[in-house]
Amino acid sequence: MDNNKLAELLFPEIDKTPQEYEAMYPARWEEPGDVIVTRLGPSPTGFIHLGNLYGAFVDERLAHQSRTPDGEQGIFYLRIEDTDDKRYVEGAVETIIRSLGFFGINFDEGATMEDSSVADDASNGAYGPYYQSQRGPIYQAFVKDLVRKGQAYPCFLTEEELTAIRSEQEANKETTGIYGKYAEKSRNLTLEEIEANIAAGKSYVMRLKSSDTSAGSVNGASGKVKYEDRDGVTYFHVNDAIRGDVAMPVNDQDVVILKANGIPTYHFAHVIDDHLMRTTHVVRGEEWLMSLPIHVELFEKLGFELPTYCHTAVLMKIDEETGNKRKLSKRKDPELSLDYYRKEGYHPQAVKEYLLTILNSNFEEWRAANPEADIDEFRFTTEKMSSGGALFDLDKLRDISKDVLLRIPADELADYLLEWAREFKPNAAPLLEDKEYLTQILDLGRHDNKPRKDLIYAKQIFDFISYFYDEYFIIEERIPEQVSDEDAKEILKRYLETYDHSDDQSQWFEKIRTITADLGYAVKPKDYKKHPEDYKGSVAHVSTVVRIAVMGRSQSPDVWSIQQILGEDRVRERISQLIG
């Protein structure tokens, strides 16, 4: 068979050669050193989840903390993998960029916020186009070259034939797919048959003509792949930055590289794009690990240097029904959606920090040693990444969030809370517009030696501070059982009578003590504890009555400080209200 003729028959329009494309996308640096180029390659479904964020964070850190010998920063770019037209969702790219931007992850290059269907140049950077759907001619040029070299061929198998082959294989308990003898029919088509099929308008795909690359027939992916014979089966070894040495049988499947519509499959697009865009590190979920043999073969056959793979672990959770670990699913698990965190009002910084603690086992230690340091100062390493799937732990997130929020100044927190409320609690938002008031509230008890850590996420914060706003103030707890209704009234009556808003904290508490003693309660809680029969209750119970009157609840920060923020009028009014 004349491969050149076949190539021309299949791709008459394609006139560029791989060499020309190589020249169009030269090396990014003359002296790259250890600089890293990563990419995020989402399909534009518009659904960004925690797993994406997790991976994106690895990409971003890896690239941005690396430098060339000349001090230039590594590059993190966005490539849209829209080879499956069924998946496209309107506005998805914008959503992706915005969602990640919310968490402080920004791209240096690639697809931009502009609408790709409107703007000619919806991306920036010299290694585009960054939409795979716009790269058709590039892929085809490389496939054409593969055909010339006899390493790819058209396959006219229909869906029915494919299904028949699969059924046969399943019945025989063989590996499914097109390989070995199952590939022969298509591989052995003559030029005339192919011509006739095409003339008849038959639809076809392009398949890779798989062969054992271990013989060293090609460039060897620049020494990054090692081969080994295990009982007659050829295995290859690749060093994964997260998992270390990974060994698998070499690929023998004649996988589809170009679909019937001329668009490449993920496998082919990955190899071409990451090579041409000069990606050094490919970060992707472990679900891709099993297709590594295909990619290794493609890199070998095309003579490209293999990038460094980083196969990340999948985020898991315990399934309530089965009790087993399982991959987080976007259908069942709302906490997988990034929107969930926005709605609950988890601060992006907290989510980021949580992700880092499960991403790098030594992060927590580093954070403990450097509580004030910027998160980007942490030196992220793939070696410290766990290769097992971590369970998502909401408790841990909350714990981390407390500390993260403590490091954020109250006025910034006020802005954050207001912004959150505008979107998710619009009725309450106007109340929060009084920033000075809100800031005081949020700053309560944060500057002591042992600062309070009451604030976790926006929704919780709002509930926590809601009593500061009359519109949300309700008495939600009963007075303690040690205090009779009569006493409660008496306590509040006397409290109101003696109340002086200008009292300092100790003067204020002295008055509480007086009331406590006068009504037969223990001024020292310990006395009541030791001799409960001598008292009705203790100062704790008396204080609780005041708490409930002023805040509607028994648990809160320091009462005196709260009253100072609430203001005299509100305090008096709330107490009078309860006395009736």
Next chain:
RNA sequence: GGUCCUAUGGUCAAGCGGUUAAGACACCGCCCUUUCACGGCGGUAACCCGGGUUCGAUUCCCGGUAUGAUCACCA
């Protein structure tokens, strides 16, 4: 079923041939305290199983077992 990843307390995890097997979260108790939180102290709780290698295995090797992943003209 084939192939591959993984395997330390409830969870996340240090460990990389000899340790009283760290630490964090959660849980429990005590202390601090006008409540709660914070903080401090203490506690319960772990090396999947079976063979090897070795003077000695949580650690190395080989088998199981289990979890997970993957076997598309989806990514």
